[in-house]
Amino acid sequence: MKTLLTSAFVLAHGPSGHGLLRDGAVLVEDRRVAWVGPREEAPVAEAHRILGLGQSLLMPGLIDLDALADIDHLILDSWCDDEHSARLRWSEEYLRSARHDVLTAEERSTMRRYALAQLALHGITSFMPIAAEVNTAWAETHDDLLDLARTASKLGLRGFVGPSYRSGVHATTADGGHVIAFDDEEGRRGFEEAVRFLDTVEELADPLLTGVLMPCRIETVREELLAETARIAAERGVLVRVHALQGLSERSEVLREHGTTPLELLERTGLLNDRLLIAHGVYLDIHDAVHGEDRGDLATLAEAGASIIHCPLTNTRYADHLVRLGRYLDAGVQICLGTDSFPPDLIRGIDAGIHVAQEQYGEPANHFTADYINAATLGGARALHRPDLGRLESGATADLVAFALDDFRAGPVEDPIRSLLLSGTGRDCRFSMVDGRIVTQDGLIPGVDLEQLRRDGQAVFDKLRGAYTERDHLAGSVDELFPPVFPVH
Incomplete structure (x- = not known):
C-alpha cells in the first residue's frame, strides 16, 4: 500500500x-x-x-519519553504547599497495615486506555510511560505493563515499556514528617518482574513494542538493585530510564544513604552510559541551589552519552526549572523531551520551555525553538537508539x-x-x-468511542481522588485535601 x-x-x-x-x-x-x-x-x-x-x-x-500512563498525575498536587504535599503521600500507618490496589484490574486497564488515547490525540507517536504507583499496593507488575503494552499496540502507538520497580516509598509519619520506607523483598520482586517482562516483549515480537528497564526514583531504589539493573541492561542491550537529579531532597537522601551525589551513584553502579535516560536532570552542579557553577557534571553526562529527558511544562508548573538549556546543549548533553503529567502536550511544553529560556537569558533571541523541536524528534530518536525515527x-x-x-x-x-x-x-x-x-x-481515533472513554475516565479519576483520604495521616476529607479555588456555596 x-x-x-x-x-x-x-x-x-x-x-x-x-x-x-x-x-x-x-x-x-x-x-x-x-x-x-x-x-x-x-x-x-x-x-x-x-x-x-x-x-x-x-x-x-513526537517522542514523549516521560509519558502519561494514568489520569491524575499533577492535576491533584501541582498547587500544593509542603503541608498538603505531606498529606498526599502514603502515611506510615497505611504503609504498614492497609496498602492495597485502589483500582480493580479492569479499572486500571481503563485508566491506561484513557491515558494512551490522550497521548495519541496530542500527537505523540512514541512513548515511554511514567509509573502509576501512588494508587497501587506497591509498584507496577508484569501484568500491568503487559496490559499497557497490548493497549498501546492496539491503538497503534510505539511503546518503550517496562514495569517500574522500587525498594522504598516516600511516606509521611504521624507527626507530619517524611521518611523513605524500604521493603527490600518488594524491590527484588519488582525487579524480577521487570526482567521477566523483557522476555515477554521478546516473545510478543511486536514491532511497536520494546522492553526497557525502569527503576523508579533513584533515592527509592537500593544501590545493589541499581547495579543489578546496569548488569542486566548491559547483558541484554536494553535501555534504562530512571528519575534522578530532580530535587534537592533527592540529593540529600542519596548523600545520606550512599555518601555520594545522585550522578556519582549512577556512575558507580554502572548505569551511566549511552543506554541511560535520566528524567529531569535539573539539579546538577550548575544549579544555583547546588553549587551555582560548573564543576564537571555536564561534561560527565556528555562523555557518557546519557540523555536528559527535559519536561518543561511540568517544570514550569512545579516552579522547578532546568537552568539554561543552552548550557546543556553547548556541553554536548543529549536532550529529549517528556510531558510527565496531564495534559501530555509537548506543544505546550515546548512553548513553556521557550519562554523560560527567554526569561533566563533575558532576551527574546535566546528561545531555542529549533532545539526544542529537535529534542522532540531527533533527540528522542537518539535516546532510543532509533535513527529511523x-x-x-x-x-x-x-x-x-x-x-x-x-x-x-x-x-x-x-x-x-x-x-x-x-x-x-x-x-x-x-x-x-x-x-x-x-x-x-x-x-x-478510529474505532474508539471517546465520549464513553471520557465518562469511564472521569469515574476512575473520582475514585482515585477519593482514595487519598484513606492514606492521609490526618484522615482529612476530600475537600480538605483538595480545597476549591473559591468557596463552594
Whole structure:
C-alpha cells in the first residue's frame, strides 16, 4: 500500500537537519517513508490513496519519553504547599497495615486506555510511560505493563515499556514528617518482574513494542538493585530510564544513604552510559541551589552519552526549572523531551520551555525553538537508539503527525512552527501515523468511542481522588485535601 500525504507545510529532513517545505508531500510505502518533496513533484501515479491534510504542518511524530500512563498525575498536587504535599503521600500507618490496589484490574486497564488515547490525540507517536504507583499496593507488575503494552499496540502507538520497580516509598509519619520506607523483598520482586517482562516483549515480537528497564526514583531504589539493573541492561542491550537529579531532597537522601551525589551513584553502579535516560536532570552542579557553577557534571553526562529527558511544562508548573538549556546543549548533553503529567502536550511544553529560556537569558533571541523541536524528534530518536525515527526522509520509519493551522482563532500563519507554538496546542493534532498505520484522523481515533472513554475516565479519576483520604495521616476529607479555588456555596 502506497499512501501520498499532502500538506501546506512539511518538516522534512536533509543532510543538514530539519528543513521546511511549503506545499509539500510525503509518500509512505507500507511501514516506510518512500519519498519527500514538493507536492508538484509528487509521484501521484504510484499512490494507491491520496490524503490531503490541507493547511497543516506535517512533521515527524513526537517522542514523549516521560509519558502519561494514568489520569491524575499533577492535576491533584501541582498547587500544593509542603503541608498538603505531606498529606498526599502514603502515611506510615497505611504503609504498614492497609496498602492495597485502589483500582480493580479492569479499572486500571481503563485508566491506561484513557491515558494512551490522550497521548495519541496530542500527537505523540512514541512513548515511554511514567509509573502509576501512588494508587497501587506497591509498584507496577508484569501484568500491568503487559496490559499497557497490548493497549498501546492496539491503538497503534510505539511503546518503550517496562514495569517500574522500587525498594522504598516516600511516606509521611504521624507527626507530619517524611521518611523513605524500604521493603527490600518488594524491590527484588519488582525487579524480577521487570526482567521477566523483557522476555515477554521478546516473545510478543511486536514491532511497536520494546522492553526497557525502569527503576523508579533513584533515592527509592537500593544501590545493589541499581547495579543489578546496569548488569542486566548491559547483558541484554536494553535501555534504562530512571528519575534522578530532580530535587534537592533527592540529593540529600542519596548523600545520606550512599555518601555520594545522585550522578556519582549512577556512575558507580554502572548505569551511566549511552543506554541511560535520566528524567529531569535539573539539579546538577550548575544549579544555583547546588553549587551555582560548573564543576564537571555536564561534561560527565556528555562523555557518557546519557540523555536528559527535559519536561518543561511540568517544570514550569512545579516552579522547578532546568537552568539554561543552552548550557546543556553547548556541553554536548543529549536532550529529549517528556510531558510527565496531564495534559501530555509537548506543544505546550515546548512553548513553556521557550519562554523560560527567554526569561533566563533575558532576551527574546535566546528561545531555542529549533532545539526544542529537535529534542522532540531527533533527540528522542537518539535516546532510543532509533535513527529511523524522528525524521521525514526516504527510508525512515513512517511515524508522523500533522497539526492543523486553519483554526480561525489561531490567527494568520507566519512561520508554521512559530505559529503552532504561539497559538496552538497538541489538541490541534489532525492526523497521525505510526509504522505506516493511521492512528488518528480528523482529531479522532478510529474505532474508539471517546465520549464513553471520557465518562469511564472521569469515574476512575473520582475514585482515585477519593482514595487519598484513606492514606492521609490526618484522615482529612476530600475537600480538605483538595480545597476549591473559591468557596463552594
